[in-house]
Amino acid sequence: MSVTLHDYLPSGNGYKVRLVLRALNQPFRLVEHDIVQGATRTPKFLARNPNGRIPLLELEDGTCISESHAICWYLAEAHASRLLPDELLARTRVMEWLCFEQYNLEPNVAVRRFQRHSLNKPPGMLGEAGEKWLRDGHAALAVVETRLEGREWLVGDEPTLADYCLYAYTHVADEGDFDLRRHYPRIVAWLERVAALPGHVPITWRPPG
Numbered sequence: 231m232s233v234t235l236h237d238y239l240p241s242g243n244g245y246k247v248r249l250v251l252r253a254l255n256q257p258f259r260l261v262e263h264d265i266v267q268g269a270t271r272t273p274k275f276l277a278r279n280p281n282g283r284i285p286l287l288e289l290e291d292g293t294c295i296s297e298s299h300a301i302c303w304y305l306a307e308a309h310a311s312r313l314l315p316d317e318l319l320a321r322t323r324v325m326e327w328l329c330f331e332q333y334n335l336e337p338n339v340a341v342r343r344f345q346r347h348s349l350n351k352p353p354g355m356l357g358e359a360g361e362k363w364l365r366d367g368h369a370a371l372a373v374v375e376t377r378l379e380g381r382e383w384l385v386g387d388e389p390t391l392a393d394y395c396l397y398a399y400t401h402v403a404d405e406g407d408f409d410l411r412r413h414y415p416r417i418v419a420w421l422e423r424v425a426a427l428p429g430h431v432p433i434t435w436r437p438p439g
């Protein structure tokens with residue numbers, strides 16, 4: 231038996247959990263839900279997660295954990311992984327980046343990408359919201375670019391949850407019209423480092439079986 235991940239393959243939030251499970255070398259069963267068709271809003275899904283969203287990790291005893299970063303944190307703790315540093319201030323720095331991702335990066339970079347890539351809307355149809363996502367998304371990416379000056383990883387000298395969790399939407403930012411190669415050379419180099427880590431899989435990967 232292994233854990234079950236309720237997910238939607240193009241989701242960066244889901245991909246964070248897939249990346250961390252792979253980094254921890256943990257097998258998992260993937261159950262896909264078509265969020266565009268409202269599959270996470272059914273009574274059956276809402277009984278597992280009243281917030282109606284993937285990713286959702288279902289443990290072997292049926293316990294469910296929602297919120298991508300809570301799931302990743304749980305997995306790193308459960309497997310006593312080095313993805314969470316021992317030292318308090320370093321762990322707090324990881325949490326800082328996870329909060330930043332959820333408040334500044336994901337709501338802009340991921341939301342614009344969802345509209346452009348998953349819903350296939352042209353830029354002109356996004357209106358003022360589309361402009362705001364672009365502006366605020368660039369501001370968030372600039373913070374990451376600055377952080378990476380003279381460093382390989384976001385926290386400390388080794389990859390942590392912060393790198394895995396910020397990688398997920400940053401690596402597909404181009405799908406939301408954020409031109410990484412043009413504006414963010416350090417981010418591009420960091421993305422390549424994350425992609426070279428053991429167990430790495432692309433966002434389109436499904437576990438066997």
Ligand SMILES: N[C@@H](CCC(=O)N[C@@H](CS)C(=O)NCC(=O)O)C(=O)O
Pocket residue numbers: 238241242243244265268270271282283284285296297298299332
């Ligand atoms: N803060 C949550 C966000 C989860 C979320 O927004 N999930 C989206 C896909 S990326 C979803 O399930 N949307 C379906 C819906 O809202 O019906 C996390 O980090 O997991």
